[in-house]
Amino acid sequence: MYSLRIENLHKSYQKNKDNREKVLEDINLSVKKGEFITLLGPSGCGKSTLLHILAGLEKPQRGNIFCKDQPITGPDQDRVMIMQDAALFPWLTVLKNVCFGLRERGFANNKAIKLARQELSRVGLSEVESSYPHQLSGGMQQRVALARGLVLKPEIILMDEPFAALDEQTRLKLQRELIDLWQERNMTIIFVTHSIREALLLSRKVLVMASNPGKIKSKYELKLSYPRHPGNNKIIELEEKILTELEPSLTPKETTVKSRTAGGEHK
Amino acid sequence: MSIFSINIKKHLIRILVFGSILILWQFLANQEIWPEYLLPALSSVIETMIDQIQQGTLFNAIIVSTQRLLVGFTIASSLGFVIGMLLALLPTADEAFSPFILALQSVPSVVWLPLALLWFSLGEQAIIAVIILGATWNMVSTTTSGLKNIDPTYLKAARTLGASKLSVFRKVMLPASVPHLITGLRFSWAFSWRALMAGELIGGGSGLGQMLMWGRDMGNMSLVIGIIAIIGAFGFISDNYIFKNIEDLVLKRWGYKGE
Numbered sequence: 001m002y003s004l005r006i007e008n009l010h011k012s013y014q015k016n017k018d019n020r021e022k023v024l025e026d027i028n029l030s031v032k033k034g035e036f037i038t039l040l041g042p043s044g045c046g047k048s049t050l051l052h053i054l055a056g057l058e059k060p061q062r063g064n065i066f067c068k069d070q071p072i073t074g075p076d077q078d079r080v081m082i083m084q085d086a087a088l089f090p091w092l093t094v095l096k097n098v099c100f101g102l103r104e105r106g107f108a109n110n111k112a113i114k115l116a117r118q119e120l121s122r123v124g125l126s127e128v129e130s131s132y133p134h135q136l137s138g139g140m141q142q143r144v145a146l147a148r149g150l151v152l153k154p155e156i157i158l159m160d161e162p163f164a165a166l167d168e169q170t171r172l173k174l175q176r177e178l179i180d181l182w183q184e185r186n187m188t189i190i191f192v193t194h195s196i197r198e199a200l201l202l203s204r205k206v207l208v209m210a211s212n213p214g215k216i217k218s219k220y221e222l223k224l225s226y227p228r229h230p231g232n233n234k235i236i237e238l239e240e241k242i243l244t245e246l247e248p249s250l251t252p253k254e255t256t257v258k259s260r261t262a263g264g265e266h267k
Numbered sequence: 268m269s270i271f272s273i274n275i276k277k278h279l280i281r282i283l284v285f286g287s288i289l290i291l292w293q294f295l296a297n298q299e300i301w302p303e304y305l306l307p308a309l310s311s312v313i314e315t316m317i318d319q320i321q322q323g324t325l326f327n328a329i330i331v332s333t334q335r336l337l338v339g340f341t342i343a344s345s346l347g348f349v350i351g352m353l354l355a356l357l358p359t360a361d362e363a364f365s366p367f368i369l370a371l372q373s374v375p376s377v378v379w380l381p382l383a384l385l386w387f388s389l390g391e392q393a394i395i396a397v398i399i400l401g402a403t404w405n406m407v408s409t410t411t412s413g414l415k416n417i418d419p420t421y422l423k424a425a426r427t428l429g430a431s432k433l434s435v436f437r438k439v440m441l442p443a444s445v446p447h448l449i450t451g452l453r454f455s456w457a458f459s460w461r462a463l464m465a466g467e468l469i470g471g472g473s474g475l476g477q478m479l480m481w482g483r484d485m486g487n488m489s490l491v492i493g494i495i496a497i498i499g500a501f502g503f504i505s506d507n508y509i510f511k512n513i514e515d516l517v518l519k520r521w522g523y524k525g526e
Contacts, residue, residue, distance in 0.1 A: 055423075057423055076429065077429035079427065080428065081423065083420050085420060087418075089421060089425075089439065090520075090522040090523075100425070100428055104434055105429060132522065134521075145424075158427075
């Protein structure tokens with residue numbers, strides 16, 4: 001059984017009256033339980049849209065998506081999403097934030113608090129349980145957001161550039177912590193990033209995406225052990241390779257741009 | 268220089284300027300440049316007000332006005348909140364009504380007086396009606412914009428954490444819009460206060476507005492000036508000290524303002 005299966009997924013947005021913009025084209029992907037996959041690509045390649053569709057926050061035009069062989073129809077606690085800004089609720093304490101999903105699942109307040117405290121102590125956040133989000137640093141907020149998702153024991157964690165807004169040191173630290181958590185608990189992670197290095201440091205599988213329309217261009221498997229170091233030869237070599245592969249997609253071809261604008265002007 | 272001493276300096280300048288204006292007023296009035304019935308001296312205003320305090324009429328007027336204000340403000344802001352919430356939840360209704368709400372908002376509250384007098388005739392109801400007509404619309408639009416401008420990442424986060432539509436509204440949208448709502452209440456209070464004074468100038472009873480009109484009818488300029496000063500001070504204190512502090516507290520708790 002796969003954690004996640006995507007078959008012939010297409011997504012486009014209505015741009016104006018007669019013009020649709022293709023965002024994702026023919027995405028196929030199978031993810032086994034416990035895999036760590038990164039979706040890597042330039043901005044506008046639809047990687048974030050794909051993650052939103054997997055979270056159930058957006059609907060595809062065509063195609064099938066299954067989580068544990070069940071079709072995905074909407075958001076579910078089995079697929080928790082972690083966003084770039086931690087999106088903690090500022091009017092709730094850290095503890096109450098972590099309780100949020102548990103309360104929605106129907107746990108009584110006492111039970112929810114007990115489970116939330118357990119989770120917070122596992123990730124070393126016990127001493128900030130009564131702080132409010134704005135009193136914490138960006139890195140701490142992201143840790144709390146992760147705890148708020150992990151406490152629900154989801155099948156898949158969907159991460160949308162979660163460390164992009166953090167400073168270099170904090171990012172490296174949180175990347176390590178994420179790897180530890182992933183190895184500790186048998187969970188599936190789909191991680192969106194635009195940083196080639198981040199993708200190579202974290203995941204077993206890197207899916208490189210191209211834009212206009214967004215599709216999966218190539219796959220890389222990385223069997224290096226953890227913790228990985230940015231100076232590792234294999235990583236440097238792959239980084240170079242992916243960079244040359246990505247470069248053309250950073251500057252869209254002249255012809256495609258022209259034909260698209262021309263199409264718009266006819267209307 | 269520390270913030271504390273800057274604050275002291277700021278207050279000192281204010282007191283000095285305010286004090287000099289009062290002294291200048293008293294000094295000019297003593298020169299008898301203008302007749303007493305146009306602008307009486309500071310001393311006679313103070314004398315009249317002390318007299319009113321001793322008779323208990325001033326205290327009574329403040330109580331009567333405050334009661335009306337609280338009733339009108341409560342109805343206007345609750346009504347505005349409910350209408351605003353409905354408009355935020357029903358985009359089509361919002362599109363249809365928002366221009367009217369904006370138009371109603373720009374109507375000065377005194378304009379509602381003839382209407383209120385026709386509907387309710389002279390009395391309490393007419394005054395309360397003027398407050399409601401004057402203060403509701405602003406609350407409607409602040410509530411609607413507060414609910415519509417919530418950071419969408421909160422809503423996304425809540426939904427992936429398994430929140431139902433009702434939970435998203437009750438546990439995320441409402442608390443997320445509290446800072447907006449507090450600002451709305453502050454404006455609603457200020458609008459209510461202005462509308463109340465407009466209503467009291469015509470309506471019956473014994474509020475501050477009526478005392479003002481009574482002073483005019485009796486040719487008691489000292490009373491008129493004194494009441495104007497009290498009306499100004501009441502509005503200033505409630506807005507700048509009471510509501511501002513509540514607003515600051517909420518903004519800090521919600522993390523929109525440093526501690």
